[in-house]
Amino acid sequence: MKNLTMKTSDSVNINYIIEGSGKPLLLVPGWSCSLHFFDKNISELSKKFKVIAVDLRGHGESDKPDHGYRIARFAMDIKELLDYLDVKDVTIAGWSMGASILWSYLELFGNHRVSKHISIDQSPAQYFAPDWKWGQLGCYDVESYLRLCASLQYEERANAEGTVYGCLHKEPTKEEVEFLSNEIMKCPARVKIDIMRDHTNLDWRDFIPHISVPTLVCVAKQSQVFPWQGSAWVGENIPNAKIEYFENCGHMLFWDDPEKFNKVVSEFVLS
Template sequence: MASISTTSAFVTTNDGNKLHYREAGNGPVLVLVPGWSQTAAQFQKQIDRFSADHRVIALDSRGHGESSKPAYGYRISRLAADLHDLLVGLDLHDVTLLGHSMGCSVIWSYWDLYAGERVARLILVDQPAVLVTSPFWEEGVGADLSAIFAPAQTYEIAAGLSGSTGAEVSAGLLSTMWTDKMTEDDKAWIIERNLELPRALSAQLLIDHAFADWRDVLPRITVPTLVIGGTVSLFPAAGIEWVASQIPGAQLRIFSGDELGSHFAFWENSDLFNDVVAEFLSSAASV
């Protein structure tokens, strides 16, 4: 099936930068918020499906894709403010926000800053509440939360991204995010999209993202929420299950290995992923 044609446009943030987004369809608004170093283009399979009955808007976060690439602002709180600028600039209300990976952190920061303003429901895809372990935690806490990085390791990754091997480090990280079913062409295309965010800026954002702790935000979410994870993701399913357990009334869907439940399940098994999202959107709309 041919991809749906999208309209490409920009909104201006309150600090004067251009945020790029892709848009298609009409109806209830579904805003797609990508992960760290990912782009709006990577949501094309969701745009193709949901633009039939939704107004779908896929965002390029600051520095990513076709958005402005200023030398500042690479922190989750600024990306959340940018998301707010998008919703306000387009006068969007009763929005469903779908965040993948770091996109969930952007959504949690948005909720923390704006108390869910303009948001009707959430879809949170494969993001633990904490990524970096703390030396002060009791034994087992990190495993329960799927906090898979040690502090020193995180800084080492950021140093690698900032240096001459940035592209290779990026490719290595991405290789942990999909199954062996991913085609070589798709891998190359995804890596190319990632590199649209300058590597030194990606390192700045990674540090801010990785060390954030959103556990106190989750119980304050008051809209219908779907949480999605996978058994073969780089993030063990336990941490995704924990996120769902902390959000009042949240639904949980863990994709199995046979269902290609990787970090990129939305790409590798888009038909099933889209079916799960569609069912949630239908049930949430009737509440």
């Protein structure tokens, strides 16, 4: 897996990898996570597709600048990467915050270079509200966000390990916890705080019904991050979307059950 680099319009080096050939499939990871969270998927999916996986700015091996930690800027980085690679008819797949980034992409740039869309276990609204009861179980209002900030400042490693355990339904090995936590620790606490400040305040319920590309929504029935109903709402409100339930999986459903995830994604991209 060879690391490649693209420089954005605001001079930030974005790390990405390309494996395989065929129809392009872009994988966008979630908050604080690197492209290596898809390590159980990239090699298998690359047997059929040109898999592009990216480290968001501030994450993984990408630059950690002092600016640009907003969902909209991440969406622009994705656009600039697809333009740089000059790929067309791309299936864009975003997990967790990565799904929100792709919703922002579709809102800002329409279906530019995109033919299909995969949303992986993300609620359209993070905060609980009188009209929304399926928010993020760990960061669901301003007070819980402030507690998260304190945890990141004073217990960053414990927070990273807690994120790993919280994202998985199946008990991870010590090696898995260490590997995934190390990847999370590549994202500085200040970056995690800045992007969560933006991400957690956004509500996509007005836009989601206007998504017009064929869509697959993957829902983790055992997620400890979102009530599954919130992720399912996305599929229920995108016209003609297909919903796939992962019954015995946590938030990282592609790690808990990579065989099913790889199969479902392959069938959707080829359909």
